[in-house]
Amino acid sequence: MENLNILWSDSGIAQLTFGQAAMMLVGLILLYLAIRKGFEPLLLVPIAIGTLLVNVPGAGFEAAPVYDAAGHLTSPGGMMYYIYEGGIATGLFPLIIFMGVGAMTDFGPLLANPKTLLLGAAAQFGIFATVLGAVSLSHFGILDFTINEAASIGIIGGADGPTAIFVTSKLAPDILGAVAVAAYSYMALVPIIQPPIMRALTSESERAIKMVQLRPVSKTEKIVFPLLVLMLVAMVLPSAAPLLGMFCFGNLMREAGVVDRLSDTAQNALINIVTIFLGLGVGSKMSADKFLNWETLGILGLGAVAFCIGTASGVLLAKLMNKFSDSPINPLIGSAGVSAVPMAARVSNKVGLEANPHNHLLMHAMGPNVAGVIGSAIAAGVMISMVQ
Amino acid sequence: MENLNILWSDSGIAQLTFGQAAMMLVGLILLYLAIRKGFEPLLLVPIAIGTLLVNVPGAGFEAAPVYDAAGHLTSPGGMMYYIYEGGIATGLFPLIIFMGVGAMTDFGPLLANPKTLLLGAAAQFGIFATVLGAVSLSHFGILDFTINEAASIGIIGGADGPTAIFVTSKLAPDILGAVAVAAYSYMALVPIIQPPIMRALTSESERAIKMVQLRPVSKTEKIVFPLLVLMLVAMVLPSAAPLLGMFCFGNLMREAGVVDRLSDTAQNALINIVTIFLGLGVGSKMSADKFLNWETLGILGLGAVAFCIGTASGVLLAKLMNKFSDSPINPLIGSAGVSAVPMAARVSNKVGLEANPHNHLLMHAMGPNVAGVIGSAIAAGVMISMVQ
Amino acid sequence: MENLNILWSDSGIAQLTFGQAAMMLVGLILLYLAIRKGFEPLLLVPIAIGTLLVNVPGAGFEAAPVYDAAGHLTSPGGMMYYIYEGGIATGLFPLIIFMGVGAMTDFGPLLANPKTLLLGAAAQFGIFATVLGAVSLSHFGILDFTINEAASIGIIGGADGPTAIFVTSKLAPDILGAVAVAAYSYMALVPIIQPPIMRALTSESERAIKMVQLRPVSKTEKIVFPLLVLMLVAMVLPSAAPLLGMFCFGNLMREAGVVDRLSDTAQNALINIVTIFLGLGVGSKMSADKFLNWETLGILGLGAVAFCIGTASGVLLAKLMNKFSDSPINPLIGSAGVSAVPMAARVSNKVGLEANPHNHLLMHAMGPNVAGVIGSAIAAGVMISMVQ
Amino acid sequence: MESSIIERGLDLMLFGMGTVFIFLTVLIFGTAAMSAVITRWFPEKVIEAAAPKKRASTSPTMAIAPATLSILQAAVDKHRNR
Amino acid sequence: MESSIIERGLDLMLFGMGTVFIFLTVLIFGTAAMSAVITRWFPEKVIEAAAPKKRASTSPTMAIAPATLSILQAAVDKHRNR
Amino acid sequence: MESSIIERGLDLMLFGMGTVFIFLTVLIFGTAAMSAVITRWFPEKVIEAAAPKKRASTSPTMAIAPATLSILQAAVDKHRNR
């Protein structure tokens, strides 16, 4: 009988709280979005499973290990504890992911037309406008965000998952779950969010603008460019050096041509392994007390606003640049500056094709697209430097 | 001269104890079984090497790191120390292996015929009967097993390596080496252990029973099933949630169809890396004082008994189900309920073909086979919940 | 304004020291050598990037984590801190690399002609002659090396990167950067360093000596050999057991034929992942205070001397053996005893072809080549045993 | 008042086998219900005849991953179609 | 003397956007200079027409790595040339 | 009574080279004995002529693993045999 009691009191039903049940539902919804709707499944599937596991009542996935007075382990910690402390609190997982993304990135289009870097700058306006929005909500007592949380929410607008996770795990780990979910969800929604804004801000004739073909780029330029970025970051903003350093390292491995073994592993086995654990670790912050509150709704809302403003800023600056540039610039490539590589560049291409079926913007949009990755990493560095 | 003394006193021969020499012999025997006899070499080769290394006199593979009063590292620990503490004491390695096994598992045959889940339950009787056997030996003073050790020994009958390692590292780490070696050895011996029992408990006509072809299973069913298992575990037995959660996560990655990158890595690079280190870490518990005693003989004996009882229980329940079922059930698929995937299912198929050369039982036996994995994970959860 | 001050005082230019600038230049030079000159790029590219990153002023890549009195993390450590402490201070990374190298090594040529093991012994004379050179410099007050540093510098002559890193991280971590850079640079320079020495010490007719074709080697011999080495190390020199144990483990996985999954992963995904982090971690010791001093010049100079002496010793012993051997021995294969697998064997082959265009020495030189790996691991064990 | 080790073993057997059987029985009904619901309300193109030859193995012993095989198959197919 | 949260947000925006624009503007000039130097003094065989079809994806969603594809291409080519 | 650093260096050289030579000499005899025993009592089909072309490299510089190559070879062979 006593044993029945143990089994019953240990059982999930006996311990389940309303919050845990609700969070499990959230996990299932995320899975639905990831698997059926194709919302960035590589991250959202592990995050969703992490959400389910961490809300299993009494399973102790988040438990810290217990040591006795002599320092001997009396009870090991839960799996999520080790994953979170080992890979996310230390910042290692997002940095390794960023290295892999660097190894997957081709800076060729950017090098052929470096002024598109400005579009990657403009689109970061969404980040900072959102920070302002978040602190305003806080100032007027509508929601309660600290400046750390506001900065983390803003970075959602960077449309760059690892950057958002890196910044949030440093500045405001309690909202990591909500921020990561918002970042990846909106990245998946780019094809829905961006086109109306792009159409609203451009005329039919602007959207039909053909751009001149990109010049060829030499191997040496591609090798030197990541080093140039790295040296510049080192001189200007060291707090962005971890993110951009690893990004440039990955890209250098790709372009060097002598370490293809390492580049392949960084793009495949290593990034996959880390993605699995990063997702689980982010999911471990999806507990009811951290997610089920009005602030989360605010985060989701502000994140959407950040995407919209970033898209608009990019398009508007592209319009302006088109006015003053020698060679024509199609304003549609401005929206790609939010990053969300390569989805946003594909959206530019698609909207461009609607206006002119012979106008292929994909390569032209890849320039601002990868510039957006650099831009939001810089923005992240500013946040870490000024807020922390 | 003094230096000669140092070299001599540091040398292996000067320090070698009888126990270490004997354990090295055990390591070589395991290697022979793994390489020449094909006994689950993926685990037994690393375990055997771990056994050899940890018994090198004076090599300090197991040494803990030493810190001075100020907390600075004065002497790093041995390799085995880091592997064991980082991956086995934390439970991470068996869980990652289980994720990979989940990604390799096809639940299709089980979904087509869910009542074969019962066979996966029946075969776990071997586990608990063996627990009873172990405590009886202890009660009558023949051998000295605690209840923790008895539970760990029983789980050998689950025929599932990672489950056995997970449970034993939590309940009775001192016998981890013996339990893991027994579990993997008997899994390799399934084609020798099971057929006589199967033939003894069934008639020629029963063994010739043809089963109806399995119905097709939809992709959606395969996606929902691991989630169903996960939710059920969460509600009923949270202590089984780590094992089954990771198993279902792996299976979901496999079936989701949108994260094939992750699924492939979980099935290949990641599981291989972890297998190497899991084996070495298990081997680090193969020291003379833990292995060279009568209890180890008892563990090996009881493990064999567990396999036999599990096989018999599965076959007998299958016979019973055949009596009451609408569609015929060949009792030979019952033995596959012990798990030992996919070896046990192949044994069912082979014995079936002897009785009827046109009777292919492989797919029918895969149902109870994977059910046995779930069954022994549940049994493991009960052990952890009731014994710890 | 205050914020401008924060950004400025946080910026790299404001904090850059002369030493950091110089070390960044060193990093760029290493990259040039690795990418344009093909100097062992797999290690030197990550080391160079590590050098750049760790010298970014104010980026805190090396910072240790900070905990408050209650043991809670208040500030996470830098990436390089975790990589170095987790993989290099513990010795894990070089050991894992060594396992992978073992899985890539074919002992066939050595088994066909085991007396070439002696050449792998002779070439280690470079190691110990260099130790003597280093302590002499110290004795005469020219440079200031401790015995620990002298031992680490000597091991450069082993022409084996992971061995050098393993020994130096244990004996003299402060000079790890310089030692690793010297070791890999000279390994890359083998085709330039060795041929003049080889030509100077041999006559045209000696270089033209044809060797008898190697006998076939059975699979069983290849499986037993790594175990033989392992048992012998265990008996004679346990301090070499970690290095040679993992090396033999890797080789056994390769030859066993039953764990090809694990062998492939050890040779590919795993060694690549660890190579990336090993390089970064070594680079983290490339700070100005540790690298920019006369001792580093001494290390580079002594390292070159070690290579030359090792090469000469190998060739001279090969000449001697040729005098007393039944079957002819081409002295050119002696230089391959320094290891630097497989570069040194290729050099033997190339110099041999110059003297006799039909004389293919590659396979004959592979014997001493892999013997050199064993030889320098033994030398490393002696260092660790006698110096530490 | 400590129960003897034998009693604890008996308890483990009773509650253990009980839990295993209850869990898997509930899972049978759950699975049947799930399949019924999906088959009725979310019918789909059938993907395989429950005999998944290509991915049948759940053993970690296979040296080549299914994914690799399918890549190779694709390579060969691609070539054949030239 | 603590500035209000609104002020801190405004500061972040000003200095943040300022840093981003300054950094990327400097990078534009740096990149242009680098390309000019390389094109003039270190000319090279051009490797691609800036439209890198084979390795264009920067997305982690592609299931097959470019490297694998090129290996397979090599295998097929090798066979075709027999 | 500390020995000078020069003495320690000399000691290292003597005992180091001694150990290396002794170890490898013992290994020569051990290997020869092992080969003799295996060749006489456990003869086997010879697997290769000591010139293992396919897996000769012990260098980590090769971009494609032997395993991958053999997989590809298999793919091409398979196709050729159609």
Ligand code: NA
């Ligand atoms: Na961005």
Ligand code: NA
């Ligand atoms: Na089982």
Ligand code: NA
């Ligand atoms: Na060597």
